[in-house]
Amino acid sequence: MSKKTETQNRTFLQELLNTVLYILFLFLLFFGIRYFLFAPVSVDGASMEPTLHHEDRLILNKVSSIERFDIVVFPAPDDLEHQYIKRVIGVPGDEIVFDSNTLLVNGEEIPETYLQNDEKIYEDWNDSLYFDLEMLTGATTVPDESYFVMGDNRNNSKDSRSFGFVSQDAIIGETQWRFWPLDKFGNVLNN
Numbered sequence: 081m082s083k084k085t086e087t088q089n090r091t092f093l094q095e096l097l098n099t100v101l102y103i104l105f106l107f108l109l110f111f112g113i114r115y116f117l118f119a120p121v122s123v124d125g126a127s128m129e130p131t132l133h134h135e136d137r138l139i140l141n142k143v144s145s146i147e148r149f150d151i152v153v154f155p156a157p158d159d160l161e162h163q164y165i166k167r168v169i170g171v172p173g174d175e176i177v178f179d180s181n182t183l184l185v186n187g188e189e190i191p192e193t194y195l196q197n198d199e200k201i202y203e204d205w206n207d208s209l210y211f212d213l214e215m216l217t218g219a220t221t222v223p224d225e226s227y228f229v230m231g232d233n234r235n236n237s238k239d240s241r242s243f244g245f246v247s248q249d250a251i252i253g254e255t256q257w258r259f260w261p262l263d264k265f266g267n268v269l270n271n
Contacts, residue, residue, distance in 0.1 A: 117142055121153055121163065121255060127231035127238070128165055131194050131268055137260035138165075138268070142253035147171065148185070149194075150254045151268065152229065157243045163252070166239050167194070170213070170228030175221050177212045194232055194269075217244050227251070 123136040128151070132138070140153055148171050156162040170176045170185065177184040183192055213228065214220050217240075222228050226245035231237025240246065258268050 119253075120259075121165070123165055124162070126236050127233050128167070129233040129236075131167075131232045132165065132258070135260075136258055136264070138255040139257040139259060140253045140255050144254050146227065146248070146251060146254055148174070149269075151256070152227070152246075152254045153252045154229075154246050154250045155252075157246075158238070164229075164238075165255070166229035166231050166237070166246075168227050169230050169240075170222040172222050172224045172226060174228070175213065176228055177210075179210050195234070211241065216241055219245075225249070 119140045119142065121138050121140045123132045123134055123138065125134055131151070144150075146152060146168060148168055150168045151165060152168055153163050153165050156164045169183070175184075175186050183190045213222070223245060225248040227248065228240045229246050230239045230241065256267050256269055258264055258266060
């Protein structure tokens with residue numbers, strides 16, 4: 081075999097190895113980003129209407145800190161094969177009271193601009209227009225490392241009113257960005 085052919089073979093093998101390593105690096109980078117930082121999620125159902133709709137596609141941020149009114153994703157407490165997407169209403173230490181279509185957090189009236197503009201939004205919910213944390217959970221405030229979550233479609237949402245607090249460790253991440261459908265692309269907190 082001539083030196084020229086041997087050099088060409090070595091160059092080809094080096095290029096092939098470099099390409100394989102490059103593809104492996106990209107795969108590991110993509111997997112790392114998806115597993116540790118960001119992932120796509122899909123809305124299943126109507127519990128977050130009008131903010132989110134069935135089959136909306138969102139970007140889940142797995143490294144952000146959780147604040148009141150963020151939209152979070154966590155395993156469904158009653159069906160671990162599914163995930164719930166809900167809004168954080170109460171953070172650790174908060175007192176939550178709902179009275180006559182008004183949400184009170186720590187005694188302060190909170191305008192819920194993300195809800196449907198309907199005075200009877202709670203009409204069917206538990207045949208009651210009043211609740212507080214103690215009635216629902218036995219606790220007077222949201223415990224440390226826990227959150228009180230609710231769906232925006234209060235008449236059609238299984239949330240902390242039925243399954244209690246969500247542990248900080250159970251939350252997979254929070255979502256602010258919708259990428260599908262394209263006509264609703266953007267920040268879901270501002271839409």
